[in-house]
Amino acid sequence: MKAHVSSILLGVRDMEQTKRFYAEGLGWKIQNDYGVSVFFESDGASPVGFYAREGLAAQVGTEPEGSGFSGLVLTYVVRSEARVDEIIAEAAKAGANVLKPGGALPWGGYGGAFADPDGYIWSLGYSDQGTDQPYAE
Numbered sequence: 001m002k003a004h005v006s007s008i009l010l011g012v013r014d015m016e017q018t019k020r021f022y023a024e025g026l027g028w029k030i031q032n033d034y035g036v037s038v039f040f041e042s043d044g045a046s047p048v049g050f051y052a053r054e055g056l057a058a059q060v061g062t063e064p065e066g067s068g069f070s071g072l073v074l075t076y077v078v079r080s081e082a083r084v085d086e087i088i089a090e091a092a093k094a095g096a097n098v099l100k101p102g103g104a105l106p107w108g109g110y111g112g113a114f115a116d117p118d119g120y121i122w123s124l125g126y127s128d129q130g131t132d133q134p135y136a137e
Helices: 015-025 053-060 081-093
Strands: 008-012 030-033 037-040 048-052 074-078 097-104 109-114 120-127
Touching: 008 015, 008 053, 015 030, 015 048, 030 109, 048 053, 048 074, 053 097, 081 097, 081 120
Parallel strands: 008 048, 074 120
Antiparallel strands: 030 037, 037 048, 097 109, 109 120
């Protein structure tokens, strides 16, 4: 198996709320809306999609309920500290729970984090210490 993710599919409790949060709140563009799932344009990266939580759990053979930190963090690397702050503000306005406002990170970068309406955590980061970073924008 290669170190590659073909797509990211997250189970959600309220599909309409999720579509509003990402499309209206963060400005993502819907690529395909299948009713039970929705995929957003990926701009060349791994596609991100959302699926009804119960259906996705059944598809992979597990229970839909869970609590606490899942151990999964989605990372979004940008080219400036200001952009980290802008995105966190956009997410908060759209209804995200800001977990950590933008600020200095222990390893020398700058970042912050928020959780979407279903609790999925997005970590935003910036560092001027390298040129080969996986920039999202």
